[in-house]
Amino acid sequence: LVSALKMMGADEVYDTTFGADLTVMEEADEFLERLKKGGPFPMFTSCCPAWVKYVEEERPHFLKNISTCKSPMEMFAAVLKDQYARKDEEDGRTTYHIAIMPCTAKKMEAKRPEFQHDGKPDVDLVLTTQEIIMMIKESGIRFAELEGESPDLPFGMGTGAATIFGTTGGVAEAVARRVVEDKSKNTLQAIQFSGIRGSETIRAVTLPVGDRALRIAVVHGLVNAQKLLDDIESGQEYFDLVEVMTCKTGCVGGAGQPYGLIPVKQQRAEGLYEADRTALIKRSERNPIVTKLLEGALKGRTHQLLHVEYKRPDKA
Ligand code: SF4
Known part of the structure; x- marks a missing residue:
């Protein structure tokens, strides 16, 4: 894919898993902070823009529960534009950032006012994976004849934790890897087999963190999320994350x-877990480029660049 995108005119090709590692780091820190302060709980993940929109429009009283972390796409974009601003000025060029996403809602997210700066969006264009496949086909590029090429550095590196973001349970598992105190291989396996993975529409697991037993839920499909919200609201269920x-x-x-029935989607998820199994680095805090950035160029600026507060549209 990297070779194809370069043939189509991209100067640099990076990997969204880099943004996902940043999200894990920030989301885990925010979660630990909430544990210290005593809430608000549950903390809901914020990387799905359709979910954020639903809460804004239909259940705004839960907005305080949504993590303030930008999605991986928007974190990546904020860092890219920030890091390239000086380069652009020096070289007289303009960085144009195209994000390739599995998601049509990401087009809406990129247009949100929270992600515009000086009248320009942080992500200039979102193309879906279907659209990019069609563009590659139309340009006559033959995938089978291309040499494999890795994404560019510095933002082309992601860990196994970031790779599994793409499937249900992946974000919770990645954050759990970061917040558990025991970082041994056995603990990683205990998280994996806790029930956090799977296809049931609502999954609940309990994981020990310090002297606390954390209640974590994973839900996919909006109708199931609505049911879970009802259960949380009525006090029937309690979750931390x-x-x-x-x-x-x-x-x-x-x-x-691309269109696929559930078994095809499950195969794709299995492909992500396989990539995690063979990844040299499995935890986001071990991504050397992410840690270098957080300790260097982003130090003291993470709130400004990586976080966002969603408000009711009529109160924005
Ligand atoms: S692809 Fe679906 S689950 Fe993923 S961010 Fe987009 S709307 Fe949310």
Whole structure:
């Protein structure tokens, strides 16, 4: 894919998993902070723009529960534009950032006023995976004849934790890897087999963190998320952390992806877990470029660049 995109005119090709690692780091820190302060709980994940929109429009009293972390796409874009601003000025060029996403809702997210600066969007254009496949075909590029090429550095590196973001349970698992105190291989396996993975529409797991037993829920499909919200609201259920993906099976089943029935989407998810199994680095805090950025160029600026507060549209 990298070679094809370069043939089509991209100067640099990076990997969204880099943004996902940043999201894990920030989301885990925010979650630990909420544990210290005593809430508000549950903390809902914020990387699915369709979910955020639903809460804004239909259940705004839950907005305070949504993580303030930008999605991986928007975190990546904020860092890219920030890091390239000086380069652009020096070289007299303009960075144009195209994000390739499995998701049609990401087009809406990129247009939100929160992600515009000086009248320009952080992400200039969102193309879905379906659209990019069609463009590659139309340009006559033959995939089978292309040499494999890795994404560019510095933003082309992501860990196994970031890779599994694309499937239901992946975000919660990645954050759990970051917040558990025991970082041994056994703990990673305990998280994996806790019930956090799977296809049931609502999954609940309990994981020990310090002297606390954390209640984590994973839900996919908006109708199931609505039911979970009802149960939380009525006091029937309590959770500390809830991962919500609007699409069934998560982003592997996004509306921007090539058409496929549930078994095909599950195969895609299995492909992500396989990539995680063979990844040299499995935890986001071990991504050397992410940690270098957080300790360097982003130090003291994470709130400004990586976080956002969603408000009711009529109160924005
Ligand atoms: S779950 Fe669906 S709507 Fe949400 S970010 Fe993923 S692809 Fe987009």
